Amino acid sequence: MSYQLETQLAQTGNRKDPATGAVSLPIHLSTAYIHPGIGQSTGYDYSRTANPTRTALEEALALLERGDSGFAFSSGMAAVHAVLQLFKSGDELIVSEDLYGGSYRLFHQLEERTGLNFKYVDTTLPNSVEKALTTNSKAIFIESPTNPLMKETDIEAIAHIAKSHNILLIVDNTFYTPILQQPITLGADIVIHSATKYLGGHNDVLAGAVITKGQALAEQLTTIQNSIGAVPSPLDCWLLVRSLKTxxxxxxxxxxxxxxxxxxxxxxxxxxxxxxxxxxxxxxxxxxxxxxxxxxxxxxxxxxxxxxxxxxxxxxxxxxxxxxxxxxxxxxxxxxxxxxxxxxxxxxxxxxxxxxxxxxxxxxxxxxxx
The missing domain is CATH 3.90.1150.10 (Aspartate Aminotransferase, domain 1)
Structure with a gap:
């Protein structure tokens, strides 16, 4: 049965422990898991790779943003950095010219050290975005609304441009949350959150989130998340699950x-x-x-x-x-x-x-x- 978003939020993390029927999602602190035998796994081997409490959170994030897969990270900037691992030296990203200073700082550092290129454009003007594209452009990265000038971008229009050029559209949805905006339903390929903010909502947890569309991106982000290891603790995951309910x-x-x-x-x-x-x-x-x-x-x-x-x-x-x-x-x-x-x-x-x-x-x- 399909439920409204508010119902899905209230039920986040529920019915994840059939052995006890616990209403509140259990916090799985274990970092290691017993293998039944060689080549056999319960689905959990090492907590950096997967953790039951984090799995519940990631499934909820994907559901709320109408994506196919969700990935939790230790901070919003860790989430942004993980997404940028999809690109290589010489690749170019078209970026909102008004954006969070921490993202600007990271982009500048990567530009100097890795050869990634970032071109800053007023993404509220689709024509400007189109004109900025080159053969090296691999993605468009937008905040909507922007931080701190609160400019909204027409995500559907930018998604159309991205699709016509066979490049990715990445949307930072931290300010609006899936309550007010679901970029994947508007054509985005990747959604990013500083989950410290509205998703956490109580100024007591540091976390980030990435939600992807399609199997290929999910497989790439799975490898990146496991390799980098910048994942939130089980307690932080539980705090986010608790917060999503309200x-x-x-x-x-x-x-x-x-x-x-x-x-x-x-x-x-x-x-x-x-x-x-x-x-x-x-x-x-x-x-x-x-x-x-x-x-x-x-x-x-x-x-x-x-x-x-x-x-x-x-x-x-x-x-x-x-x-x-x-x-x-x-x-x-x-x-x-x-x-x-x-x-x-x-x-x-x-x-x-x-x-x-x-x-x-x-x-x-x-x-x-x-």
Whole structure:
């Protein structure tokens, strides 16, 4: 029987221990497994290669993203790095010009050391993507929405371009999660998550995820995952399974809060601009004055001034010195990541409490300047 996504989430990891009927998924801490005989296996030999708790998580990830296979990694960047192992020296990837600073840092390092080439393009413009392609192009890598400027890309349009050129489409779906967007159903070949963020949702687990379409990619990622060994612990896998059960509820509340706060910020005189795609729990905004940024951040009490995102607690991040500090200043400013920009991960707190804090701080900044 086919179930709705919310039902699948609530049932994540259930009925995985028929011997006891345990409702909560068991945590299999064993790193080694007994072989019945030569050439015989229970399906588990060594925990780096496969672990029952991780298997339950990976099956859930594939199901939620409507992919064929799921792979769990020790962090989002480990997941990105694993996907890049699909390519060789001289290969070129077309990449969103506005993207997470950690991805930019990794791309730059690999470009210097391995001969991979990365071409940065405004992927919200399909024609620009098409024009950027060369005979060396092997994949298109996009964030949608982008981090931190919240630009959405037409995934179906980019997928059409990728298919027509026989190259891969890779989508980082961290911000929207499978609740709001399922890129594989739109034509993507690979989906990546920093599972630390919304999938984990509680700021207590570091993990990454890759979901693939088709047997060939699944076989390649299986080999890469086993070879690299950057897998999450059984406890981290269990924490993610637990968190997935409430993903739909969390995203619904975070989104409703973000929509209300985006409207509030847009109307406040201390705010120059609000960047919000209309859905999801992430938004960015620019203050009218750069000198207000440290004052604003120092006066936060309920909202945390911290890196990361997607948790039940609200976070505000300063990309200039935190998530995007490794991107050269000229490049940051060219795409719009200026020193007045703040990124807001809206949590599940009561929206009025969040708005009251923002209003108090912003009103104070305007009042002091008058």
């Amino acid at each position: 993903l739909g509820l969390r995203v619904e509340r975070q989104q409703s809060n973000a929509q209300a706060l985006a409207a509030f910020l847009q109307a406040h005189p201390a705010i120059d601009s609000v960047l919000y795609p209309g859905q999801g729990g992430m938004l960015s905004f620019r203050l009218q004055r750069e000198e207000w940024v440290p004052l604003f951040l120092e006066r936060l009490e309920l909202i945390a001034f911290a890196e990361s995102l997607g948790g039940v607690e609200s976070f505000i991040t300063y990309p200039t010195t935190q998530t995007h500090a490794d991107i050269p200043v000229a490049e940051r400013e060219r795409v719009g990541i200026c020193a007045r920009l703040l990124r807001f991960s809206v949590g599940i707190e009561h929206v009025q409490d969040l708005q009251n804090e923002l209003q108090s701080i912003l009103d104070g900044l305007v009042g002091e300047d008058s």
